[in-house]
Amino acid sequence: MSTTTTSKPTHSELLTGSATAENRLPGWHMLLTALAAVLLAVLVLALFGSVSIGGVLVLGYGLHLVIGYLYSRVREGRRWAADRLVTMLVYGAFAVAMIPLISLLWEVLHRGIVRIIGPIPLQFWTMDMAGVIGGMDTGGISHAIVGTLLITLGASLISVPIGLFTSIFLVEYARYGALKVLGRGVTFLVDVMTGIPSIVAGLFGLALFITITNDPGIRIGLMGSVALSVLMIPTVVRSSEEMLRLVPMELREAAYGLGVPKWLTIVRVVLRTAIAGLTTSVTLAVARVIGETAPLLLTVGALPLMNANLFEGRMQTLPTFINSQYRSGNAVCNSDVMTNPITQIDYACSTTINYDRAWAAALTLILIVMLLNVIARLVSYYFSPKLGR
Amino acid sequence: MSTSAAATPTPQKQSDPPETKARTAKRPGDLIFSGLSIGSGLLIFLTLLLVAVFLTIRSLPAIQSSREVTGDADAVSLLEYTAPLVFGTVFAAVLALLMAVPVAVGIALFISHFAPRRLATPLGFMIDLLAAVPSVVFGLWGGVWLVPRLEPLYMWLNTYLGWIPLFAGEPSAPMRNLATASVVLAVMILPIITAVSREVFLQTPRLQEEAALALGATRFETIRTVVLPFGRSGVVSASMLGLGRALGETMAVLMVLSPGSSFSLHILEVGRHNSIAANIASQSAEATPDVMARLIFTGLVLFVITFVINAIARAVVARSTQG
Structure with a gap:
């Protein structure tokens, strides 16, 4: 053998x-x-x-x-x-x-x-869910798209400055003495923060605003933004820190040698060199939180109408829309054409309409995420400085 | 990439002239800028602290009115409420981990050592694509596509392997049970475990691998004797990161599992388990302040569990990369 x-x-x-x-x-x-x-x-x-x-x-x-x-x-x-x-x-x-x-x-x-190209092409993206009941073969997600974009924008406005300054602190300031120890601690906590469950971030947003306003029923878009930024800050810090560390030391030394103050060196030399990488990391961080559902479920609630005000009232977002449509399950249709009991207008009835809407919204959400990812990669591909790596 | 990132900090330390510290303090722009930067760093501390503080404040009513504290038989027992949820959360996460880790290590090895060099990057990108899918879409996919497809497998397991406690009990369609939830969780944590393990495997000293191959080792023997011992701590910490994520994942469990409250080991039975996160998400919409306090307490428990697990994982990573 x-x-x-x-x-x-x-x-x-x-x-x-x-x-x-x-x-x-x-x-x-x-x-x-x-x-x-x-x-x-x-x-x-x-x-x-x-x-x-x-x-x-x-x-x-x-x-x-x-x-x-x-x-x-x-x-x-x-x-x-x-x-x-x-x-x-x-x-x-x-x-x-x-x-x-x-x-x-x-x-x-x-x-x-199916739902996006039919029955009227792209109508799904332009309508909202106002007055849509039962198995009505209509309705759309314009309000959810707007809500998602606004809340994510709010989260970005909070977390990008904080995240960016934290990474600047880690790379440019936390070099010696007490600051270095502080920097170690911050790095560790940022790492741990990356693992905060999204639902806990939502609870934090809820508890924070309930405590501030003393209104247990408060649900506004800003709460969602705050909750999302808890999840977003660590991702921004991690990736932009990496980008800032890639900036060659010689550039900083040249600026110092010309007598440029440290903060101007950071703004005009370091950030300027790393801008493409920073854009990429921020875009990827946005793509990560834009699909978050659980925190928004707790803090923003749901609304069938367009609400473009972050500071007042509930909002609809794509992830929570998908969840609520999925939970509604199959609609009841006694016949193909039903009459709205209030407006007396006939409408087509579909039993699977809720699932159809959920899938179409899911496709929209994935398209947005993919688009953000593609933008991020294009930016980093075309605008990153040639460092001879 | 990793080499350049690792190489840059060393020259930075030396090149900082010692007198800049004294000079920068004079300029107002520098003062503001360094203040902002250090302030942001401190804000990270503050945020984590605030999370803990606010969750504690808001869950105080639940703790105070709990039967364990008041001794009142009518009051809600916080322990009885929380314990099954913790059990369900940990059980689902551990099951997901048991499924995900072998596959993830396999994929990481495939990408780092088996796939053709040219294909390695695009294949790695495909796995990263999984990480880009929002969790609610995973929930939708799990609830609609996966649940009916797993039914024959579950019936088979229950019929032929029913003597194992895990597969015992009476499964009933639709299979919205803990097993399905863990499968979805396993898919969701796969990308992170793969990504971290792959990075570690790629950092295996090239010379050691070549030495093993030169001694006539097969590829498997090279991996067993060189790559896996080198990457063990990396895989452990990657698994813990995945565990932390599985513990905190809401939507996959919420949309796939039909909830219950028990310490049942029968993962195929429907309506036996629930997780902390899914419970919060489903109950919070119509919660009275009392219920809300209890939910926030369970959230605090979840926060502490994931915090500890992530801290351990990060400490392991930090130690293995420093050494």
């Missing part, structure tokens, strides 16, 4: 390489075993009368782990068989991770597009 020879190769075998090199098989042998495994899987599944692509892939992969391993063990020996097995497992792990990604993107795309 080849196993015995490979597990304890003799000295001459090692010198000539016959123990390792000659026992290796070309890659197409694995393709053959894979084919055998898939055929076997088809046969087995056909016996049970349930052949499906998914079933064949899963069973075939499982069988190939066994068949491929045994084949390699016989032909190549124990060590290389283990290598083959691990390679297969690692490829399998990647394939497993692709299932949720691809299925999720596909579901959101093909279910969400």
Whole structure:
């Protein structure tokens, strides 16, 4: 058996390489075993009368782990068989991770597009939910888009200055003495802050405003912005700190040498050099918090109408809209055309309308996030300084 | 990237002239600017402190009116209210971690050591794409797409492996149970564990790897003897970061799990568990001040748990990168 020879190769075998090199098989042998495994899987599944692509892939992969391993063990020996097995497992792990990604993107795309292009193209983005009841085949998310953008803008206005100044502090000021110790502490806390659960941030916003205003029922857009900025500040700090550290020390030294004050050096030299990276990091931070749901659920509430005032009244946002539509479930339709009991206007009725709206809003949200990501990458690609890295 | 970031701090320390400290103090612009910067740094301390303080203040009524404190039999027992929630939260997060870590380590190895060099970056980007998906969309996907697809698997597990306590009980469709919630959680924490592990694996000393290969080790043996020992602490801390995220995740649990309150180990049974975050999100809309205080108390518990776990994870990272 080849196993015995490979597990304890003799000295001459090692010198000539016959123990390792000659026992290796070309890659197409694995393709053959894979084919055998898939055929076997088809046969087995056909016996049970349930052949499906998914079933064949899963069973075939499982069988190939066994068949491929045994084949390699016989032909190549124990060590290389283990290598083959691990390679297969690692490829399998990647394939497993692709299932949720691809299925999720596909579901959101093909279910969400229905509502956006129909019944009237893009009407979904221009209407709000005022007066929409039951299974009414209408309604839109303009109010939710506006709410999401405004609240995220508010959060950015709070967290970008704080985050930026904190990173400036960490890079430019926390260098020696007490400030250095403080900087260590800040870095640690920022790291820990990254892990604050979003719902806790929401509770914080709620508790803060209830305590300040003494009104337990207060729900305004600004509360959402404050809650989101708790989540956003650490991301801004981390990424902009990295960007500022990339600015070469020689630039600062040149500015100091010309007698430029430190703060002007930071503003005109350091920030100027890092502006592309900073834009990217801020955009990515925005993309991260724009999909946050839980804090907004607590602090902003829900509203079927347009409300563009951050300082008064509830607002609707895309994530909470998706959640509320999903929770509404299937609508009740007694017939295809129903009459509004109040306005006496007939409307088309659809039982799945709530889910349709949820998917369409999800697609819109993902589009916004992707757009932000693309912008961030483009900015960093085209405007980043050439540092000869 | 990592090399340039690591290399820059050293020259910075030396090049700062000692007298700048005295001179900068004179200029008003410098004073304002350094004040703003240091103030922002302090604000981070303040924010975390405020989170803890406000949550404590707001949960005081719940603590004071709890049966454990007042001895009143009619009062709500805070412990009985919180304990099942903590159990559900930790249980779901640990299950998610058990599912996510092996897959994440596999993916990280795949990207760092197995995939063709040219494909490694785009494949890594695809995993990062998962991290960009908002949690509410994961909830929607889990509730609509995943729940019916996991049903045959659950029925099979329950029928043939029902003697294991985990799979025992009576599952019933739709499968809005803890198992599904943990699957969604596992998908959500996959990107962060993968990203951190991948970074650590890529930092394995190249010479050691080449030495192992030169000794005739297979790729697997190289990974087992060089890469994994080097990256172990990184993987541990990545897992803890993932655990922290899974503990605090709201929407996936809220939209997938049908809630209950028990210490049941039967993850396939519906309506047995709930998590702190999902409970807060579902109850807060129509909460009276009393209920709200209790919810905020559970939030405080969650904050403390995740704080401790994240602190440990970060400390492990810091120690492993310094050494």
